[in-house]
Amino acid sequence: DQQVKQNSPSLSVQEGRISILNCDYTNSMFDYFLWYKKYPAEGPTFLISISSIKDKNEDGRFTVFLNKSAKHLSLHIVPSQPGDSAVYFCAAKLPASYGKLTFGQGTILTVHP
Amino acid sequence: NAGVTQTPKFQVLKTGQSMTLQCAQDMNHNSMYWYRQDPGMGLRLIYYSASEGTTDKGEVPNGYNVSRLNKREFSLRLESAAPSQTSVYFCAGASNSPLHFGNGTRLTVT
Numbered sequence: 001d002q003q004v005k006q007n008s009p010s011l012s013v014q015e016g017r018i019s020i021l022n023c024d025y026t027n028s029m030f031d032y033f034l035w036y037k038k039y040p041a042e043g044p045t046f047l048i049s050i051s052s053i054k055d056k057n058e059d060g061r062f063t064v065f066l067n068k069s070a071k072h073l074s075l076h077i078v079p080s081q082p083g084d085s086a087v088y089f090c091a092a093k094l095p096a097s098y099g100k101l102t103f104g105q106g107t108i109l110t111v112h113p
Numbered sequence: 114n115a116g117v118t119q120t121p122k123f124q125v126l127k128t129g130q131s132m133t134l135q136c137a138q139d140m141n142h143n144s145m146y147w148y149r150q151d152p153g154m155g156l157r158l159i160y161y162s163a164s165e166g167t168t169d170k171g172e173v174p175n176g177y178n179v180s181r182l183n184k185r186e187f188s189l190r191l192e193s194a195a196p197s198q199t200s201v202y203f204c205a206g207a208s209n210s211p212l213h214f215g216n217g218t219r220l221t222v223t
Contacts, residue, residue: 004155034211041217042216042217043205044212044214091156098207099161
């Protein structure tokens with residue numbers, strides 16, 4: 001039973017355009033959501049997060065939106081750059097379980113020059 | 114500034130062999146975690162250690178054991194490797210901060 005799902009295995013975007021990566025979850029008890037980025041042969045690196053009490057968090061080119069009623073979050077990258085090409089994982093945690101994350105399957109983002 | 118270091122980077126085992134994956138961190142993290150990544154499955158938690166001297170099972174602990182040797186080191190042991198344990202293993206640390214991952218160990222069991 002996958003509690004966090006990324007239904008798009010891959011996404012291809014032109015440099016300079018917006019990339020939108022989506023994530024759905026089923027457990028309404030999740031209180032914190034994170035996005036990680038992973039390059040080949042490296043470990044995932046933290047990108048941006050959002051608490052369940054907020055609906056938007058922005059950090060430079062990266063913005064995460066949370067729609068609790070739809071149990072949906074999305075990551076927007078504007079403008080997209082070729083260096084953004086990587087696998088993106090969304091993750092969620094339950095209260096008082098900081099490092100115990102439930103991850104989605106990942107979305108491969110390719111940004112074409 | 115090593116962060117979280119995992120050894121080895123690659124390993125091939127035959128079914129039934131045993132091995133220990135090593136993880137060490139120099140970031141003073143209180144808690145440490147072992148995850149495995151499989152195609153189409155994302156990362157799944159195997160075991161974690163909330164603090165030195167404690168360990169607990171995660172989502173997929175069967176076939177594994179762990180040891181939190183000290184605050185810096187958290188090892189994962191496969192006593193009798195099986196092909197289903199072919200995966201990429203990631204160690205991570207955290208202290209009131211997002212998980213900080215090592216670069217992984219790619220394990221193949223034939």
